Amino acid sequence: MRGTATLQRQRSRVWAVANQKGGVGKTTTVSTLAGELVGRGRRVLMVDLDPHGSLTAWFGRDPDAQGPSVYGLFQVARAGERPDGRRQLIATDIEGLDLMPASTAQATLDRQVAGIEGMGLVLGQALAPLQATHDVILLDCPPMLGVLMVNALAACDRLIIPVQTEFLAIKGLERMLRTLAMIRRSRGEVVDHLIVPTLYDQRTRASRDTLAMLRERWPEALWDDRIPVDTRFRDASRRGLPLSLWQPQSRGAQAYARLADALLETAAGAEADERRAAV
Numbered sequence: 592m593r594g595t596a597t598l599q600r601q602r603s604r605v606w607a608v609a610n611q612k613g614g615v616g617k618t619t620t621v622s623t624l625a626g627e628l629v630g631r632g633r634r635v636l637m638v639d640l641d642p643h644g645s646l647t648a649w650f651g652r653d654p655d656a657q658g659p660s661v662y663g664l665f666q667v668a669r670a671g672e673r674p675d676g677r678r679q680l681i682a683t684d685i686e687g688l689d690l691m692p693a694s695t696a697q698a699t700l701d702r703q704v705a706g707i708e709g710m711g712l713v714l715g716q717a718l719a720p721l722q723a724t725h726d727v728i729l730l731d732c733p734p735m736l737g738v739l740m741v742n743a744l745a746a747c748d749r750l751i752i753p754v755q756t757e758f759l760a761i762k763g764l765e766r767m768l769r770t771l772a773m774i775r776r777s778r779g780e781v782v783d784h785l786i787v788p789t790l791y792d793q794r795t796r797a798s799r800d801t802l803a804m805l806r807e808r809w810p811e812a813l814w815d816d817r818i819p820v821d822t823r824f825r826d827a828s829r830r831g832l833p834l835s836l837w838q839p840q841s842r843g844a845q846a847y848a849r850l851a852d853a854l855l856e857t858a859a860g861a862e863a864d865e866r867r868a869a870v
């Protein structure tokens with residue numbers, strides 16, 4: 592076991608939360624998982640890639656205001672300098688939880704950076720100096736494929752795909768998996784991904800049938816549990832807190848605690864494999 596300590600990963604885990612379909616629980620997943628992880632003593636950074644800035648607003652910031660933001664990273668990169676994530680984040684009111692806010696100006700990025708080389712790697716470069724200071728970095732993606740999602744998929748070591756358990760969800764998931772295959776080709780490596788059923792309501796046929804279909808078609812990538820419908824998520828966002836910190840005993844928060852267990856467990860397994868391979 593010689594050298595195990597030095598071989599231990601210094602890098603933070605970068606988890607992108609994405610689905611090209613809107614309203615499936617991406618932002619809720621980022622906020623609630625972040626709260627859960629901070630509650631366990633992890634240092635967490637949330638990155639709001641969505642120009643709508645729902646995550647930014649959840650934590651009481653205005654995406655129309657000037658200040659540090661994801662957009663700032665791209666301005667620096669376009670000026671030919673190296674983007675540094677440390678300059679674009681703010682501390683939230685919660686100890687151990689930082690946020691890189693969104694700016695509504697991010698909506699114009701696709702037009703601005705079209706054709707400029709290297710713009711898909713801006714986020715990955717900006718996160719590099721944060722590897723030492725944060726245990727987990729969660730990326731909240733916009734619901735459309737563009738430069739921001741491409742940056743997230745290039746920078747992450749794992750993709751979490753929330754899928755609402757209703758019929759139209761399957762099309763969105765198929766589209767997301769096609770995008771992932773494209774990214775896999777350009778990265779030259781497989782991006783680990785986990786499909787997370789959300790907004791599950793046991794009483795509705797749509798929820799039960801969609802879950803059965805997910806199990807049948809993607810048994811390998813599917814999380815073996817689900818996030819239930821819980822109206823308290825909305826109340827938590829109104830209060831500016833992750834549900835996992837505001838009401839940790841609620842059904843919704845408990846489900847995200849189980850998701851955190853699953854994510855940390857597989858990450859620990861991967862690290863053990865990495866260490867074994869390195870010894």
Ligand SMILES: Nc1ncnc2c1ncn2[C@@H]1O[C@H](COP(=O)(O)OP(=O)(O)OP(=O)(O)O)[C@@H](O)[C@H]1O
Nearest residue numbers: 613614615616617618619734790819820821824825
């Ligand atoms: N498990 C849940 N139970 C009940 N409501 C939920 C749940 N998850 C999310 N919601 C609600 O559904 C709405 C959409 O959720 P959220 O904003 O997290 O989705 P999103 O995928 O980030 O949406 P967008 O694509 O617009 O960014 C919000 O009002 C949120 O409070």
Ligand SMILES: [Mg+2]
Nearest residue numbers: 617618641645
């Ligand atoms: Mg969102």
